[in-house]
Amino acid sequence: MATADDDLAFAGPGELAELVGSRQAHPRELVELYLRRIEALDPRLNAFRTTMAEEALAAAEDAGAHDGLLAGVPVAVKDEMAVAGQALTRGSRSYGPSEPADSEIVRRLRAAGAISIGITNVPEMMIWPWTASDANGITRNPWDPSRTPGGSSGGSAAAVAAGMVPAATAADGGGSIRIPAACCGLVGMKPTRGRVSLMPVTRAWFGLSGDGALARTVKDSALLLDAIHGPAPGDVDHAPPFDGAYREAAERPPGKLRIALSRKLPPGVIVRLSDDQRGAWERTGQLLEGLGHEVVQRDPSYGTLAVDFTQVWMRAVYEESRVVPDVTKLEPLTRQTAALGRRVVPPWRRDRLLAKRAKTTAAVLKLWDEIDVLLTPGMADTAGPAEGAYGRSFPVAFDRAARTVAWFPAFNSTGQPAITIPAGFGFDGLPLSVQLVGRPGAEDLLYSLAGQLEAARPWADRLPSLATPAAATVRSSSPD
Numbered sequence: 001m002a003t004a005d006d007d008l009a010f011a012g013p014g015e016l017a018e019l020v021g022s023r024q025a026h027p028r029e030l031v032e033l034y035l036r037r038i039e040a041l042d043p044r045l046n047a048f049r050t051t052m053a054e055e056a057l058a059a060a061e062d063a064g065a066h067d068g069l070l071a072g073v074p075v076a077v078k079d080e081m082a083v084a085g086q087a088l089t090r091g092s093r094s095y096g097p098s099e100p101a102d103s104e105i106v107r108r109l110r111a112a113g114a115i116s117i118g119i120t121n122v123p124e125m126m127i128w129p130w131t132a133s134d135a136n137g138i139t140r141n142p143w144d145p146s147r148t149p150g151g152s153s154g155g156s157a158a159a160v161a162a163g164m165v166p167a168a169t170a171a172d173g174g175g176s177i178r179i180p181a182a183c184c185g186l187v188g189m190k191p192t193r194g195r196v197s198l199m200p201v202t203r204a205w206f207g208l209s210g211d212g213a214l215a216r217t218v219k220d221s222a223l224l225l226d227a228i229h230g231p232a233p234g235d236v237d238h239a240p241p242f243d244g245a246y247r248e249a250a251e252r253p254p255g256k257l258r259i260a261l262s263r264k265l266p267p268g269v270i271v272r273l274s275d276d277q278r279g280a281w282e283r284t285g286q287l288l289e290g291l292g293h294e295v296v297q298r299d300p301s302y303g304t305l306a307v308d309f310t311q312v313w314m315r316a317v318y319e320e321s322r323v324v325p326d327v328t329k330l331e332p333l334t335r336q337t338a339a340l341g342r343r344v345v346p347p348w349r350r351d352r353l354l355a356k357r358a359k360t361t362a363a364v365l366k367l368w369d370e371i372d373v374l375l376t377p378g379m380a381d382t383a384g385p386a387e388g389a390y391g392r393s394f395p396v397a398f399d400r401a402a403r404t405v406a407w408f409p410a411f412n413s414t415g416q417p418a419i420t421i422p423a424g425f426g427f428d429g430l431p432l433s434v435q436l437v438g439r440p441g442a443e444d445l446l447y448s449l450a451g452q453l454e455a456a457r458p459w460a461d462r463l464p465s466l467a468t469p470a471a472a473t474v475r476s477s478s479p480d
Helices: 004-009 013-021 027-045 053-060 104-111 154-161 178-184 218-228 246-250 275-290 305-321 332-344 347-369 394-405 410-414 443-456
Strands: 048-051 074-078 115-120 168-172 187-190 210-215 258-261 294-297 373-377 418-425 431-438
Touching: 004 027, 013 027, 013 218, 027 048, 027 053, 027 074, 027 115, 027 154, 048 154, 053 115, 074 154, 104 115, 104 168, 104 218, 115 154, 154 168, 154 178, 154 210, 168 187, 178 187, 178 418, 178 431, 187 218, 187 443, 210 218, 218 246, 218 443, 246 443, 258 275, 275 294, 275 373, 275 418, 275 431, 275 443, 305 332, 305 347, 305 410, 332 394, 347 410, 373 443, 418 443, 431 443
Parallel strands: 074 115, 074 168, 258 294, 258 373
Antiparallel strands: 048 115, 168 210, 187 210, 187 418, 373 431, 418 431
């Protein structure tokens, strides 16, 4: 049975900020609540690499910081984004020194009033769609600890799904926001390339990767993007300008849209869509039609996008591996992947692939001359084993990863916004998912449509049984 603490823990960042603003809750009360929940739940889930209890409690007492969109709201930070005074390990035993300054996304969260409470686990160098590493062990899914929360933002997803934190940062270079959202029943928006500044990084994985966040509802996902989006000096990529509010978009009807249904896989991707996931995709299409949208069957012209993505990804792993503090401490699978990237994709081929990207992107985007939104399945199946292919050889890991990512990486190549939302539950009790894809700059439209789907088919009232622990029962008293 849910307790008052559980209700508060799952209230979401928007409601929590309102409670702080109206003095119905104090930030210290929230920080203490989530620290208790982390203590109770994380031994089973392993979502956090470290917590920052002292820093978070001190920030909670800073009366001048308790305004803004996320006033007093504790958040977790993926171990890919610099937090001042903390090591940026990127899931590796090759630890770096403490970072001197916050990354831009963390700076913006703090400016919005959020309180960083901990750093979440990732697979080494954020390479794989599961979260397990030599450095930090296996991260588990709150819906079923024998399953993965996905990756690479798996620690963030597990933390949010279990109510150990109301929101967390994430990043997506081939599905790493959308996969964990799909595995854990969350909302995961991969924004348009350049929508969220990556500084001090100018470009990640040759433009494949972008930053974002994970939340339980569409409105809260939109609120987080409101807090973090916008350019910064030094950015290489720039999204179409947006001067509205994403949360407002999430709360208004989208109007009648032309929506394409497609489960076509990019050539070169081989995966079987499970009956559960196919049913979720079909039911969502029927729901959209019932909501008054024009629903048609159309497929993007993917061309060689999947093959091109794979080669750029492999080269990116190699080049990322060259800048770690101690390459000898990298896991064998990481070294195998990097070596293949060096041999299979030499610099001349990398440059040719990047030069080709504009042409292949234009071919995909032609579909949006006819439609407003594309609906695809999310994952091909529900979450797989917790360990994924951790510790296995590259051929085994690559095969399992390719079957996991399926419909996601194409839109990293094109830079389009894409959002994964819950779509019911499978026979195994795990979340199902669908993906909505828009033209560049159309995050507001995707939020409007996703919000309409959430209103018609709510999901946030169902929680993992693991997320209502009897251990988290001691309430702190609010400060005077």
